[in-house]
Amino acid sequence: MSDSNFSTPSAYSSGPRRTDEPDFAEQKADRTLKDVLKKPSTVVSIILGVAVIGLVVWLQQRAVWTDLPSPTVSYEILRNDGLTEGLPILIKLNQVAVFQISDPLGGGGGAIRAKEIVENLEGAIADLEEEPGREITLSERGDFPTIVQFASDGTGRRVIVELTADDVILAGMGSGKSVARLWAERLTDSLKVLMFAEAPEFTTGSEFGDALVTMFLGARGERGEMSEASLDESFEELGAIQKLVLAALPPRPEPSDDEETDPAP
Numbered sequence: 001m002s003d004s005n006f007s008t009p010s011a012y013s014s015g016p017r018r019t020d021e022p023d024f025a026e027q028k029a030d031r032t033l034k035d036v037l038k039k040p041s042t043v044v045s046i047i048l049g050v051a052v053i054g055l056v057v058w059l060q061q062r063a064v065w066t067d068l069p070s071p072t073v074s075y076e077i078l079r080n081d082g083l084t085e086g087l088p089i090l091i092k093l094n095q096v097a098v099f100q101i102s103d104p105l106g107g108g109g110g111a112i113r114a115k116e117i118v119e120n121l122e123g124a125i126a127d128l129e130e131e132p133g134r135e136i137t138l139s140e141r142g143d144f145p146t147i148v149q150f151a152s153d154g155t156g157r158r159v160i161v162e163l164t165a166d167d168v169i170l171a172g173m174g175s176g177k178s179v180a181r182l183w184a185e186r187l188t189d190s191l192k193v194l195m196f197a198e199a200p201e202f203t204t205g206s207e208f209g210d211a212l213v214t215m216f217l218g219a220r221g222e223r224g225e226m227s228e229a230s231l232d233e234s235f236e237e238l239g240a241i242q243k244l245v246l247a248a249l250p251p252r253p254e255p256s257d258d259e260e261t262d263p264a265p
Helices: 024-030 033-038 040-064 112-130 165-171 176-196 207-220 228-237 240-247
Strands: 073-077 087-093 096-103 135-139 146-150 158-162
Touching: 073 112, 087 112, 087 176, 096 112, 096 165, 096 176, 096 240, 112 146, 112 158, 112 176, 135 176, 146 176, 165 176, 176 207, 207 228, 207 240
Parallel strands: none
Antiparallel strands: 073 087, 087 096, 135 146, 146 158
């Protein structure tokens, strides 16, 4: 018997079929389109289907109405609390802090590492302008993870920042991978909002993600338009705590005996 052929099991037969009963084909023919449409469940299903389609189209249209320049990459020198020999420096996209690095300030040039990371990020943003589908991920080839960006086919690899032991000490998280993941998530969602007018994805549920969502929704406004000015205005309208969450990395947590730590290089 072919798999595509089906038959009613004989156990369901209950004797000869009555000739005065309408057969299945006749019963089906009696169910006109008008009868089906009269059913409340059908009406509700149609209304919900149209509503969902309309919502998707509406959201797609709203996402197009943007006027966003490339985010500005900068660095901000912080107070040195003596945790490392280097100087704590924030790397920022517009008002949003994405990394907190320790810069050794070697060679007398001042903030050399911070400037290199700013250049790397500016290059990554330029790459994204030409090819929005590029991905940001972690590479763990060395002693500490590196945040890299590459095309969807794996080519065009660009190093954004390579973590150091002092970066992990500043973060107080014990694991370089945990720090790198935090940085990569903050960077990716910041680019989604500030560059592409898209909602955050990877930081949702965290204080940072909640603040970024609030900023994102405020910047879109009632008409769904987003611009550099509306982002700036939305940031300024945030509460003091949410501003701080976006503009600074999380405070260094207390050390824990159970926390995973990286082996010494």
